[in-house]
Amino acid sequence: MDKVTLQRIEKLHPYVREEVKQIIKECDKALTGRAKIRITQGWRSFEEQEKLYAIGRITSGKKVTNAKAGQSIHNYGFAVDMCLIIDGKTASWDTAKDWDNDGIADWYECVKIFAKHGWDWGGNWKTFKDLPHFEKKEIKTKKGAVKATWRNLAKMAKNNDGYVIF
Template sequence: MDKVTKERISLLHPSVRAEVTKIIEQCDKALTGRAKIRITQGLRTFQEQDQLYTIGRSKPGKKVTNAKAGQSIHNYGLAVDIALIIDGKTASWDTKADWDGDKKSDWMECVAIFQANGWDWGGNWETFKDMPHFEKKGYKWRVLINKKRDKENYVML
């Protein structure tokens, strides 16, 4: 597991840090070739969320999210976005590539591991497919936004 991924895990909600670490380790073990998993996004502040929301609306570019501040599970540290890092340097979001030659898409191997550990994949969403996105099952922003926060500002689950 690379340093960037470890740092991003350390900012996730405390209740999922060990679980995400285990999932990433399982993915890296399954990917026996040139690809390794990297968390590209974990906890996202409300301000960061609002900045992303403006892309494709008041800022140029293609829309990257339909969620305003508080409406993303990222805002609570209960979601991650991933990429595959090829040969330790190039990021890939190719969902079909088989970098380890085992006749299975490396991306889909990771999807299966996340799902086996109780995480939902944004690639299964009906209206706004978010292929790099995984979130812990059972949490909805409409509930989380009103929860009390602990001394480190994480919602109390």
């Protein structure tokens, strides 16, 4: 696991940090070839979210999100975006390439590992597919399970660090 990925994991909600580290370790172990996983985005501020939402609407470019500030799971630290780092230096978002020649695209090896841990893949969405995106589907608390939607998370109290409290 590279330094950049570790730094981004440390900004996620404390509830998922160790789980994401475990997922990355499992992905890197499964990817026996030239590719390793890198987290390109984790927690995102409301300000960053508004800037992304403006792309293709207020500023030039192709739309990259339908989520306004507060409407992204990234804003609560329960989502990550990823890429593959090839040979330790080149970023790839190629979902079809099989860098380790095991007959399964490396990207889909990671998709399966995230799913095993209860994470939803943006590539499975019916509209606005987001191939680099993964988000936690459910949060288990002492009071029961909470569906990890931005609507649910936005209503919850936050601690001094800005993370939702369960």
